[in-house]
Amino acid sequence: MSQGAAAEPRARIERLYRSESRRVLATLIRVLGDFDLAEEALQDAFTAALAQWPRDGLPANPRAWLVSTGRFKAIDRLRRRARFDAALGELAARLDDQAPDPAGQDDQLLEDDRLRLIFTCCHPALSPDAQVAMTLREVCGLTTEEVAHGFLTGPPTVAQRIVRAKAKIRAAGIPYAVPPPAELADRLEIVLQVVYLVFTQGYGPASGDAVVRPDLADEAIRLGRLVAELLPEPEALGLLALLLLQDSRRAARATAEGELILLADQDRSRWDRARIAEGAALLRRAISSGEVGPYTLQAAIAAAHAEAPTAQATDWDRIVGLYDLLVRADPSPVVELNRAVAVAMRDGPAAGLALIDALLAAGQLGGYHLAHAARADLLRRLGRPDDARAAYTRALGLTRQGPERRFLERRLRELGRG
Amino acid sequence: MRYLCLVYADEATLNALPQPEVDALIDETLATNQALAESGQLVLAEALEQVEAATTVRVRNRRLSATDGPFAETREQLGGFVLIEARDLNEAIQIAGRLPSARLGSVEVRPVIDLQRERSGP
Numbered sequence: 142m143s144q145g146a147a148a149e150p151r152a153r154i155e156r157l158y159r160s161e162s163r164r165v166l167a168t169l170i171r172v173l174g175d176f177d178l179a180e181e182a183l184q185d186a187f188t189a190a191l192a193q194w195p196r197d198g199l200p201a202n203p204r205a206w207l208v209s210t211g212r213f214k215a216i217d218r219l220r221r222r223a224r225f226d227a228a229l230g231e232l233a234a235r236l237d238d239q240a241p242d243p244a245g246q247d248d249q250l251l252e253d254d255r256l257r258l259i260f261t262c263c264h265p266a267l268s269p270d271a272q273v274a275m276t277l278r279e280v281c282g283l284t285t286e287e288v289a290h291g292f293l294t295g296p297p298t299v300a301q302r303i304v305r306a307k308a309k310i311r312a313a314g315i316p317y318a319v320p321p322p323a324e325l326a327d328r329l330e331i332v333l334q335v336v337y338l339v340f341t342q343g344y345g346p347a348s349g350d351a352v353v354r355p356d357l358a359d360e361a362i363r364l365g366r367l368v369a370e371l372l373p374e375p376e377a378l379g380l381l382a383l384l385l386l387q388d389s390r391r392a393a394r395a396t397a398e399g400e401l402i403l404l405a406d407q408d409r410s411r412w413d414r415a416r417i418a419e420g421a422a423l424l425r426r427a428i429s430s431g432e433v434g435p436y437t438l439q440a441a442i443a444a445a446h447a448e449a450p451t452a453q454a455t456d457w458d459r460i461v462g463l464y465d466l467l468v469r470a471d472p473s474p475v476v477e478l479n480r481a482v483a484v485a486m487r488d489g490p491a492a493g494l495a496l497i498d499a500l501l502a503a504g505q506l507g508g509y510h511l512a513h514a515a516r517a518d519l520l521r522r523l524g525r526p527d528d529a530r531a532a533y534t535r536a537l538g539l540t541r542q543g544p545e546r547r548f549l550e551r552r553l554r555e556l557g558r559g
Numbered sequence: 560m561r562y563l564c565l566v567y568a569d570e571a572t573l574n575a576l577p578q579p580e581v582d583a584l585i586d587e588t589l590a591t592n593q594a595l596a597e598s599g600q601l602v603l604a605e606a607l608e609q610v611e612a613a614t615t616v617r618v619r620n621r622r623l624s625a626t627d628g629p630f631a632e633t634r635e636q637l638g639g640f641v642l643i644e645a646r647d648l649n650e651a652i653q654i655a656g657r658l659p660s661a662r663l664g665s666v667e668v669r670p671v672i673d674l675q676r677e678r679s680g681p
Contacts, residue, residue, distance in 0.1 A: 266648060313670050314560045316647035324649070 150195035157203055158187055163282050165207045167254035170261075171317055172208070173215050173236065176279070176307045181218065182211035189214070204251075212236070255280075256319045256371050262306075263332045264315050271306040272335050274299050280367075281360050291342060291357045329372065333380050333436065336365050340384050344391075358388055369423070378427040379437030385420035386443035389413040400551075401544040405452040417447045435471035438463055457487035474505040482515050490519040510539035514549060526556050561602060561671035562643050562651040567635040568664030570609055587659045595643065600654055602642035610636040635664050642671070 162183060169179035186207045200206040216233045223230030262275035277283045277291070278299075285303065289296040309315065320328040343357025365381040393407040421444055427437040442463045449455040464480035477500055485493020497516045506512040517532035530553060537549045576584070588606075595601035613629040629636060641658060645651040648668070655666040 264648075266652070312672075313668075314562075314645075314647045314651070316649050318647070318649065320649065324653075 150199075151191070153199070154187070154190055154194060157190075161204050161207065162187070163258075163280060164251065164255060165204060165211065166279065166282075167258040168208050168251055169211045169215070171254050171257060172212055174317070176310065178215050178218070179211070182215040183207075185214035185218075186211035252371065253319060255367065257317045259332055259368065259371075260319055260328055261310065261315060261317050263328070263335050264310070265328070265331055266313060266315055267306050267309060268302075269335075269338070271302050271309075272331070273338055274302045275306050276335050276364070277339065277360065278303055281364060283360065287356070291339075291360075325374075329374060329377065332368060333376060336361055336368060336384075337380060337436070339364065340387075344387060358384075358391070362388060373426075375427045375430040375432050376434040376436050378423045378430075379434060379440050382420045382423035382427060382440035383436050383443055385416045385423065386440055386447050389416035389420065389447060395544065399544060401548045404446060409451070412447065417444075420444065420447070433466070433470070435467060438467040438470060442467070455486070457483055461487050474500055474503075475509070475511075478506060478509070478512055478515060485519055490522040494519040494523065508539060510536045510545070513539065517552070521552070521556065530556050560645060560647065560651075562645055562648075562654075563669045563671055564641040564643060564651070564655045564658065565637055565667040565669060566639040566641070566658065566660040566664060567633075567667065568638045568660060569635050570638070573638070573663070584659055584663075591657055591659060592641070595641075595654065595657075600643050600645060600650075602644055604639070604641040606639040607637060609638075613637075638664065 165186065166179055166183050169182050170176055173179045173182060189210050190203075190207065194200075216236050219229045219233035219236070223233060259276070259280055262279050263272045267275065273292070274288055277288045278285065283291075285296050285299050289299040292299070319325075339357055340361030343359070343361055362381070362384050365377075365384050369377045369381045389412050390404070390407060392413065393409070393411040394402055396402060420440065424437065424440045424444055427433070427440070433441075442460055445456055445460050445463065460483045461480065464476065464483050467476050468480055478497065481493050481496035481500065484496055494516065497512065497519065500506050501512060501516070513532050513536035517529045517536060520526075520529035520532055533549055533553045533556070537546060537553070540546050540549060573581075592601060592604045595604075610629050613627075615626050615628060617624050617626070639660070641654075643651060643654050645654060648670070651668050651670075655661060655668050658666055660666060
């Protein structure tokens with residue numbers, strides 16, 4: 142029994158809710174075999190805690206207490222509903238005599254429950270939208286409103302995605318399981334994609350008026366930490382390193398008025414040194430494993446920027462070399478475009494422009510605003526203002542995000558009229 | 560659980576295959592079915608006649624209509640099915656991935672419902 146519990150029990154229970162509710166939920170889903178039942182049980186367990194703990198003091202193992210209480214409450218609920226549906230009575234009876242008391246189970250099993258929850262929410266049989274919504278809702282504990290706000294959609298849309306995903310999990314028999322070693326790499330890739338998608342939505346929203354939506358970026362980092370801690374595979378470490386290194390620039394990325402500041406113009410004293418150090422250490426761990434995947438390579442590129450004391454001191458030769466590896470590991474026109482920009486920094490704008498023009502001629506990047514913006518910048522540096530103006534105008538026509546639009550408009554004004 | 564794996568392939572592509580490749584595909588399919596039967600994961604597997612042989616049956620306003628052709632006009636046609644017994648969707652997906660047809664076309668995995676259990680009341 143803890144003395145502190147009597148002093149400010151409510152605040153302590155609220156803190157416990159924040160730190161423990163997702164773990165307790167993850168275990169309750171396994172024990173009860175159903176997401177909705179587990180969520181109700183979680184709420185019941187905390188309601189019971191609010192009633193009992195201030196009176197009796199905190200139990201020795203609050204997490205185990207919450208799981209046991211949640212399970213009993215769920216069996217109770219099923220028994221009450223069994224009056225209308227006999228099958229629920231059978232289920233309640235089965236839960237009652239089958240499940241061993243979860244409170245007595247070992248820590249590894251309980252830790253694995255969190256991984257089970259992550260892999261179930263990120264199951265390939267769910268749509269990418271549903272994977273993200275389920276992960277933010279169930280693993281991170283965001284409300285439906287918060288998820289909707291982060292993705293600029295209505296709460297009913299998010300709620301419907303979650304209801305459908307749970308129905309699919311039930312009907313299709315998606316298991317609550319960590320994939321076996323043979324399937325782990327492919328399945329982890331989906332989990333990492335979801336984490337990165339949440340981060341990019343927070344860090345560089347595709348539309349809207351903010352440069353950074355910090356809640357989602359923080360949530361993605363928390364999630365990335367959880368995955369890297371539970372499953373320290375090289376790419377999980379590489380992704381977390383990438384998120385931390387990119388996020389280290391958060392405070393320097395925009396003016397007080399919310400205008401975008403390019404990497405070269407950022408005040409490097411405002412970069413978060415603690416994040417850079419942590420990201421660099423994770424990067425070293427990821428690289429030391431010997432397998433270097435796309436996230437680790439991107440993290441290495443971000444580290445090369447983070448470690449340059451000034452924009453002029455950037456080691457562009459190293460960055461081009463890393464892009465060469467990335468083009469091989471994860472070929473895509475966008476990666477080729479980024480490589481072309483790095484080549485322009487190393488060998489001059491004409492070399493970069495030739496590469497971008499070749500990419501555009503290949504026909505895959507015509508609708509991508511950053512391809513035209515990068516091209517415009519190189520034309521500007523080559524002293525071709527008319528061509529630069531045309532390219533900025535193309536880019537502007539393809540850009541929906543407020544700060545990016547204003548940045549391009551500023552560049553157009555600087556070029557003046559032709 | 561039981562899962563129905565619906566095998567879709569582009570018949571034009573299949574018809575264009577040279578006979579030795581068709582034979583190899585059939586041998587591989589029979590061997591896969593045999594292996595699934597031995598591991599207790601096969602309930603039933605059949606190949607289907609080509610889509611020209613399909614008839615779609617509907618009943619509307621108590622009148623039965625039978626029309627020529629498959630339900631949906633797509634590039635890939637339903638070419639067969641494998642009814643399997645799997646622990647869960649993960650196992651079903653692994654089995655579907657072992658079917659040679661998964662390479663040539665696509666395999667739709669559909670959970671089978673237990674109609675008895677779906678009925679309300681006895």
